[in-house]
Amino acid sequence: MSENLVPVELVRIVIRETSDQQYIFLKEKNGDRAFPIVIGYFEAAAIDRRVRGVDTPRPMTHDLLGRTIEALGSRVLSVVISRLHENTFYARLNLEKDDSSVELDCRPSDAIALAVQCDAALFVSEDVIDAVTGMQ
Amino acid sequence: MSENLVPVELVRIVIRETSDQQYIFLKEKNGDRAFPIVIGYFEAAAIDRRVRGVDTPRPMTHDLLGRTIEALGSRVLSVVISRLHENTFYARLNLEKDDSSVELDCRPSDAIALAVQCDAALFVSEDVIDAVTGMQ
Numbered sequence: 001m002s003e004n005l006v007p008v009e010l011v012r013i014v015i016r017e018t019s020d021q022q023y024i025f026l027k028e029k030n031g032d033r034a035f036p037i038v039i040g041y042f043e044a045a046a047i048d049r050r051v052r053g054v055d056t057p058r059p060m061t062h063d064l065l066g067r068t069i070e071a072l073g074s075r076v077l078s079v080v081i082s083r084l085h086e087n088t089f090y091a092r093l094n095l096e097k098d099d100s101s102v103e104l105d106c107r108p109s110d111a112i113a114l115a116v117q118c119d120a121a122l123f124v125s126e127d128v129i130d131a132v133t134g135m136q
Numbered sequence: 137m138s139e140n141l142v143p144v145e146l147v148r149i150v151i152r153e154t155s156d157q158q159y160i161f162l163k164e165k166n167g168d169r170a171f172p173i174v175i176g177y178f179e180a181a182a183i184d185r186r187v188r189g190v191d192t193p194r195p196m197t198h199d200l201l202g203r204t205i206e207a208l209g210s211r212v213l214s215v216v217i218s219r220l221h222e223n224t225f226y227a228r229l230n231l232e233k234d235d236s237s238v239e240l241d242c243r244p245s246d247a248i249a250l251a252v253q254c255d256a257a258l259f260v261s262e263d264v265i266d267a268v269t270g271m272q
Contacts, residue, residue: 042178071238072208102207
């Protein structure tokens with residue numbers, strides 16, 4: 001299956017402590033299309049801390065995930081927002097394993113928190129970006 | 137450094153949605169000593185879901201951590217609450233790596249969420265259990 005991947009970057013995080021739903025905005029690197037993803041408070045706070053370079057006295061959950069990947073001799077190759085189905089985004093994490101790679105299904109919030117932490121490349125499939133930006 | 141480790145089990149989770157502080161209780165397997173650890177809501181909810189066997193439609197952060205460890209060919213050997221310093225508990229995660237193991241510093245909440253998920257052995261150092269149960 002061929003899949004066109006669009007490089008994107010995280011451009012905005014909107015956290016409202018009174019809401020269960022937080023927003024992050026992804027924008028394509030080589031263009032103007034952008035779209036929001038609704039995520040939970042915990043994940044938004046993790047992404048926000050990392051973007052702002054806020055240190056925590058103890059490793060938070062996504063820090064532990066990043067350190068675990070590193071300690072096991074792997075690294076994050078890329079993160080892909082791969083699918084949109086019934087208003088839910090799906091993502092996958094591509095990790096290095098030996099001379100190959102391994103893919104893991106995950107939520108975009110965890111994937112982006114990890115990408116920001118590890119400075120990993122972030123992509124959205126062309127189908128997804130077409131669908132969400134066409135809807136706006 | 138020798139370290140006496142006491143096998144413990146998670147016996148209770150107290151979640152109050154109106155509070156930032158949630159409690160989990162660990163009890164030694166071969167005795168009656170028990171003590172609480174204060175953790176965050178997100179981590180308490182993750183532990184509670186796992187204990188009650190609640191499935192989530194998408195992998196939550198600790199699920200992703202467990203799946204990542206497995207996908208990288210490793211497993212959780214044990215989880216140890218290793219230290220208590222200024223009212224903060226410290227923990228470590230022992231992961232299999234090739235024919236050896238690798239240790240990661242982490243928060244007890246993440247360690248216990250993972251132990252519960254992976255059915256990994258949970259220990260508290262004798263020094264820690266002495267200190268906390270002596271204080272009560």
